[in-house]
């Protein structure tokens with residue numbers, strides 16, 4: 001699809017299965033299981049929807065999926081695909097990892113940043129996109145490399161430390177314009193440094209697309225209180241989500257959902273109460 005000067009493709013960084021309870025945090029199972037049917041291990045099917053944004057000579061990847069480094073136990077438990085799925089989906093588009101010029105990481109959880117690095121034949125960790133600047137919020141980086149006990153299990157240093165060692169890390173602090181029509185915006189909530197991406201805005205017009213990342217991971221999470229148990233600052237997320245969704249509606253922009261297996265993007269409208277829903281009149 002075309003968003004202003006940007007050619008945008010939604011591509012998978014790999015499907016997976018995550019615990020249904022974790023995906024719906026405070027929501028009782030009797031409510032969420034009407035929408036998402038769990039399997040016999042209480043997991044629901046998810047995707048890792050990344051974006052490829054092409055503009056001029058630049059090829060920008062927004063998030064990278066979970067990559068190839070998981071061990072057999074994690075692969076089985078989360079139903080991960082073999083290989084590095086983001087590399088496979090790029091190759092279906094005729095692209096190699098060396099063609100990517102920018103990698104925007106919305107945050108550094110494994111299902112977004114894991115595809116950035118891979119184990120080489122001698123067991124060493126290599127960066128997957130050697131020609132790309134990897135752009136991360138400063139506080140996200142600090143939390144991810146900080147190894148603080150209260151964040152244990154949230155971040156895997158093998159996913160991102162090689163980026164800095166390769167000299168490919170670019171930290172930003174707050175809002176930042178990366179290329180014309182590609183703006184980063186720190187929203188926090190899910191993690192302290194979660195950033196969303198606004199696509200297609202110009203000096204005279206608002207964004208045409210919002211990459212919401214784990215602020216709103218699926219269309220089930222459009223409601224304020226439907227959010228995941230992994231959120232580090234839930235109250236902040238519940239405060240920010242309606243503000244951003246209101247902007248999406250006001251600007252008539254597309255919303256992109258990172259973990260939805262069916263609706264990878266949609267236009268939205270107010271639902272007549274205090275919340276938001278897909279606008280079925282615009283597809």
Ligand SMILES: [Zn+2]
Nearest residue numbers: 107109190214
């Ligand atoms: Zn996350």
Ligand SMILES: [Zn+2]
Nearest residue numbers: 109111112214
């Ligand atoms: Zn996620």
